[in-house]
Amino acid sequence: MFEKILIANRGEIALRVARACRELGVRTVAVYSVADRDSAVVRQADEAVCIGPPEGRQSYRNAAAIVEAARRTGAQAVHPGYGFLSEDADFAEICADNGLVFIGPRPEVMQALGDKATARALMRDAGLPLPAGSLSTLDTAARAREVADEIGYPVIVKCAAGGGGRGMTVVRSAQEFASAYERTRITAQAVFGDDRVYVERYLTQARHVEVQVLCDGYGNGVHLGTRDCSVQRRHQKLVEEGPAPSLSAGTLDALAESALRGALRVGYSGAGTFEFLVDEAERFSFIEVNCRIQVEHPVTEMITGVDLVHEQLHVAAGVPLRLRQADVRISGVAVECRVNVEDPDRGFAPTPGRLTRFAPPSGPFTRVDTHGYPGYLVGPYYDSLLAKVLVWAPNRDLALARMERALHEFDVDGPGVRTTIPFLRRVLDDAGFRKGRYSTGLVDRLLGTAA
Ligand code: ADP
Numbered sequence: 544m545f546e547k548i549l550i551a552n553r554g555e556i557a558l559r560v561a562r563a564c565r566e567l568g569v570r571t572v573a574v575y576s577v578a579d580r581d582s583a584v585v586r587q588a589d590e591a592v593c594i595g596p597p598e599g600r601q602s603y604r605n606a607a608a609i610v611e612a613a614r615r616t617g618a619q620a621v622h623p624g625y626g627f628l629s630e631d632a633d634f635a636e637i638c639a640d641n642g643l644v645f646i647g648p649r650p651e652v653m654q655a656l657g658d659k660a661t662a663r664a665l666m667r668d669a670g671l672p673l674p675a676g677s678l679s680t681l682d683t684a685a686r687a688r689e690v691a692d693e694i695g696y697p698v699i700v701k702c703a704a705g706g707g708g709r710g711m712t713v714v715r716s717a718q719e720f721a722s723a724y725e726r727t728r729i730t731a732q733a734v735f736g737d738d739r740v741y742v743e744r745y746l747t748q749a750r751h752v753e754v755q756v757l758c759d760g761y762g763n764g765v766h767l768g769t770r771d772c773s774v775q776r777r778h779q780k781l782v783e784e785g786p787a788p789s790l791s792a793g794t795l796d797a798l799a800e801s802a803l804r805g806a807l808r809v810g811y812s813g814a815g816t817f818e819f820l821v822d823e824a825e826r827f828s829f830i831e832v833n834c835r836i837q838v839e840h841p842v843t844e845m846i847t848g849v850d851l852v853h854e855q856l857h858v859a860a861g862v863p864l865r866l867r868q869a870d871v872r873i874s875g876v877a878v879e880c881r882v883n884v885e886d887p888d889r890g891f892a893p894t895p896g897r898l899t900r901f902a903p904p905s906g907p908f909t910r911v912d913t914h915g916y917p918g919y920l921v922g923p924y925y926d927s928l929l930a931k932v933l934v935w936a937p938n939r940d941l942a943l944a945r946m947e948r949a950l951h952e953f954d955v956d957g958p959g960v961r962t963t964i965p966f967l968r969r970v971l972d973d974a975g976f977r978k979g980r981y982s983t984g985l986v987d988r989l990l991g992t993a994a
Contacts, residue, residue, distance in 0.1 A: 544567060544568070544569060544856065544857070544860050544862075545569050545619045545620050545644070545856065545859075545860055546569065546570060546619060547569065547570040547571070547572065547589075547616065547617060547618045547619060548564060548569055548570075548571060548572070548618055548619065548620040548621065548622055548646070548856075549571075549572040549574060549609065549612060549613045549616065549618035549620070549621050549622070549643075550564075550571060550572065550573055550574065550584065550588065550621075550622050550624065551574060551603065551609050551621050551622065551623045551624065551627065551628060552603065552622070552623060552624030552625070552626070552627055552629070553575065553576070553579050553582065553584070553603060553624075553914075553925065554582075554914045554925065554926075554928065555912045555913050555914045555928065555929075555930065555931065556624040556625055556836070556838075557573060557582075557584040557624060557914070558583055558584045558587060558912070558913075558914050559624075559852060559912055560622045560624060560852055561573065561584055561587050561588050562587075562852075563850065563852035563853050563856065564856070565587075566850075566853070567853060567856060569856065570589045570590075571587075571588040571589050571590070572588060572589070572590045572591070572592060572612065572613070572616045572618050573585050573587070573588035573590070573591040573592070574591070574592050574593075574594045574602075574603075574608075574609055574612050575591060575592075575593055575594065575602075576593070576594065576595055576596060576597045576598075576599075576601075576602035576603065576924075577593065577595070577596050577597055577602075578596075578597035578922045578924050578925075579922075580593070581919075581920070582914060583914045583916060584914065590616055592612040592615070592616065594608040594609060594612055595608055597922065597924040598924065599627065599924070599925070603627040603628070604627050604628055606628060606631075606633070606634045606637050609621065609628070610637060610638065610641050610643065613641070613643050614641065618643070619643065619644060620643060620644035620645070620646055620856075620859060620860075621638050621643050621644070621645055621646060622646045622852075622855070622856075623645070623646065623647060623835065624835070624836065625835050625836055625837060625838055626707075626926065629647065629834075629835040629836075630647075630653060630657050630706070630833070630834050630835055631653075632650040632651070632653040632654040632657060633650075635647060635649075635650040635653055636650045644859050644860070645859075646813065646855055646856065646859040647813050647834055647835060647859075648760075648811055648812050648813050648815065648834050649760070649810070649812065652809055652810055652811060652812070652834070653834045655809065656809065656811075656831075656832040656834055657704070657834065658703050658704065659701060659702075659703050659704075659705060659741070659830075659831050660677070660678070660679055660680045660703040660739070660741045661703070662831055662832055663676070663678060663741070663743075663829070664678045664679065665805075665808070665809055666805050666829045666832075668808070669804055669805045669808040669809075670801075670804065671801050671804070671805050671828075671829040672801075672826070672827060672828045672829065673743070673828050673829050674743040674744045674745075674746060674820065674828045674830070675694045675743065675744040676690070676694060676698070676741060676742050676743025676744055677690045677741045677742050677743070679741065680703050680739035680740060680741050681740060681741055681742060682739070684720075684721050684724050684725065687700070687720075687724050687740070687742055688717070688720050688721065688724070690742045691714065691717070691720050691742050692717060694742065694743070694744045695744070696714065696715055696716050696717065696745075697713055697714060697715045697744075697745040697747065698713075698714050698720075698742050698743065698744060698745050699711055699712065699713050699714070699742070699743055699744075699745040700712045700714060700723055700724055700727040700740050700741075700742055701727075701740060701741055701742075701743065702727065702730070702731035702734075702735055702737070702738075702739070702740050703731075703737065703739040703740065703741060704731065704735040704736075704737040704739070705731065705735060706735075707779070708775070708777055708778030708779040709730070709734055709778075710727060710730050710731050710734055710735060711727070711778060712724075712726060712727045713745050714745075724740070727740050728740055746820050746822055746828070747982075747984070748822065748823060748982045748984060749773075749820040749821060749822050749982055749983055750771060750773045750787070750820065750821045750822075750981070750982050750983065751771065751772045751773045751775065751780075751818065751819075751820060751983055752769050752770070752771050752772075752773075752787045752790070752798060752818075752819050752820075752821045752827065753769065753770050753772060753816050753817060753818045753819065753837075754766055754767075754768070754769055754770075754798055754799050754801075754802035754803075754816065754817045754819070755767040755768065755770070755814070755815075755816055755837075755840070755843045755851070756802050756803055756806045756811065756814070756815050756816070756817065757813070757814050757815075757849075757851070757854050757855075757858070757864065757866065758806050758807065758811045758812050758813065758815070758858075758864070759812055759858045759862075759863050759864040760810065760811075760812030760813075760858070761863055761864075762807065763863060763864040764803050764806050764807050764811070764864070765803070765864065765866050765867065765868050765870075765871055766799040766800070766802055766803045766868070766871070767843050767847050767849060767851075767871055767873075768785055768786050768795075768799065768843060768846060768847060768871070768873045769785060769786045769787040769790075769795055769798055769799065770783050770784065770785040770786075770787065770839055770842050770843060771783065771784050771785070771786075771787035771788060772839060773981055773982055773983045773985060774970055774976070774981070774985055774986060775983050775986060776891060776986045776990075780838070780839065780881065781880070781881055781963065781966075781967065781970065781986065782878065782879065782880050782881070782967065782970055782971075783839040783842050783878070783879045784842060784876065784877065784878040784879070784939075784942070785842040785843055785845075785846050785873075785876070785877050786846065786873055786876070787821075788876075788939060788979030789978075789979040789980055790821065790825060791825060794821070794825045794827065797827070798819060798821075798827055801817070801819075801827075801829070802817035802819075805817055805829070805832070806832075811834075812858060813834075813855055813858055813859065814835075814836050814840070814851050814854065814855050815832055815833065815834055815835075816832065816833040816837050817829065817832055818830045818831050818832070818833065836851060836852065836855065838881070838928070838931065839879050839931075840852075841877070841879060841910060841912060841931065841933050842877045842878070842879050842933065843877075845875075845877035845910065845933060845935040846873050846874060846875060846876070846877050846935070847871055847872065847873060847874075848872075848874070849866065849871070854866070874937075875935055875936055875937045875938070875942070876935070876936055876937075876938060876939045876942040877933060877934065877935045877942065878933065878934055878942050878943065878945075878946050879931055879932065879933045880931070880932045880933075880946060880950065880967045881928055881930075881931055881963065881967075882913075882928075882929050882930040882931070882932060882953065882955075882962050882963055882964055882967070883926075883927040883928055883929060883962065883963045884896075884921045884927045884929050884960060884961070884962055885927050885961065885962070885963055886961035887961070887963055887965060887966035888961075889961075891963070893923065893927045894959055894960050894961045895920075895921045895922055895923040895959075895960075896920075896921060896957045896958055896959040896960040897918065897919070897920045897921070897957050897958065897960075898915060898916070898917060898918065898919045898920075898921065898955060898956070898957040898960060899917070899918075899956055899957045899958070900917060900954050900955060900956040900957070901915050901916055901917045901918075901919065901954070901955050902917075902952075902953070902954040902955070903915070903930055903932070903952075903953055903955075904932060904948075904949035904950070904951075904952035904953050905952075906948070906949070906952070907945070908934055908935040908936060908945060909932070909933070909934050909945065909949050910932075910933040910934075910935075911930055911931065911932050911933070912930065912931045912933070913929060913930035913931070914929075915929050915930055915955070921957075921960065929955075929962065930953075930955075932946070932949050932950065932953065934946045934949055939979060943971060943977065946971060947968070947971055950964055950967055950968055950971070966989075969989055970985070970986070970989065973985065973989065
């Protein structure tokens with residue numbers, strides 16, 4: 544095991560990684576921007592290094608500053624968390640060049656899977672079903688339009704380099720296609736610095752179901768069950784649960800086996816997530832791989848008892864996978880709600896401010912991952928996730944009752960500060976959600992917005 548690692552992230556995930564390290568006897572270096580000087584991880588970590596001003600580009604995305612902090616403190620490895628540099632193959636390469644272990648898959652695997660069009664082609668070769676669409680990017684509007692006409696509308700134009708729910712446009716008819724294609728390319732260039740796009744069939748009423756895998760790069764791998772993340776606003780997840788409800792055992796197994804087959808095929812190592820869409824007839828198709836720990840990873844931890852960050856660290860240290868498939872047992876149901884500092888009544892606009900009250904829920908089978916504390920200043924610089932509230936129960940009805948209880952307990956306030964809690968409670972109250980029969984259209988239905 545490593546003696547010391549650097550945590551190249553902030554917020555709740557930095558704290559999550561620091562906790563895993565302490566449990567494993569690994570010393571930690573937190574890096575922080577000027578805006579995060581008073582953050583919980585700075586106090587929790589063994590050492591802390593300021594790496595720059597608040598802007599992400601100059602701090603948490605600043606590879607040179609991070610590598611320099613690792614060199615100065617003698618860290619052997621870098622845990623990138625999620626977001627920021629976590630899926631940046633160039634950063635993984637820079638770490639390797641500087642004698643640092645990047646805790647994630649090999650750079651060439653990240654590069655291949657990080658390009659969503661390449662990932663589609665690779666997974667098609669591994670025998671995974673895909674939504675109908677192109678197997679490479681489409682460089683002219685005319686060619687893209689041909690593909691769209693062939694697939695049939697609605698289609699979705701997606702950036703190859705996209706992520707975080709950005710850079711996707713749903714196109715409902717041939718007339719809308721040309722302008723949607725151009726718009727998506729412009730966004731792709733502006734946001735991701737890469738204007739390549741591809742086209743696939745847009746599946747209405749689909750569910751987002753993903754599979755957690757863990758592999759060691761020596762050819763060993765396991766899957767750790769499914770998570771349903773269909774409760775999304777603008778393609779961003781708000782509520783997640785595992786295992787995915789209302790699917791047959793056969794479908795759940797087939798999803799898990801497909802994901803693991805795909806992972807082993809590309810020589811994946813570390814923790815990864817294979818995302819699929821599932822239609823009403825339980826047909827599934829692959830959409831993308833996330834080469835990092837996910838926000839919603841604790842859902843899987845609660846239904847399997849496996850600490851995914853511990854396993855990431857062991858695999859990165861070169862230890863062969865400690866789990867076999869037969870060791871992985873899915874038990875009960877876990878639900879996660881993302882408490883964001885946003886105003887659901889004003890289009891989910893961020894509402895930064897100081898927390899005058901902050902008392903997260905506790906109690907039976909309840910886990911809260913948060914970097915918040917009373918007096919914490921939520922700044923305007925980073926994403927608005929403040930806390931992840933998780934509950935576990937032997938069955939889904941009790942899990943939902945526990946979640947309602949937990950959200951009821953959550954006491955958070957501050958001048959101008961709003962949270963997504965009221966909206967999360969509306970989701971929990973929804974009849975379709977309660978029955979476990981819902982799709983990615985749920986939030987639009989609740990908000991009365993067009994899908
Ligand atoms: P990102 O990498 O930005 O998260 P994804 O490819 O994972 O993008 O898609 C995010 C979400 O967008 C999905 O969970 C789903 O709700 C929606 N989506 C993506 N592709 C399709 C599709 N072909 N049909 C229907 N919905 C889709």
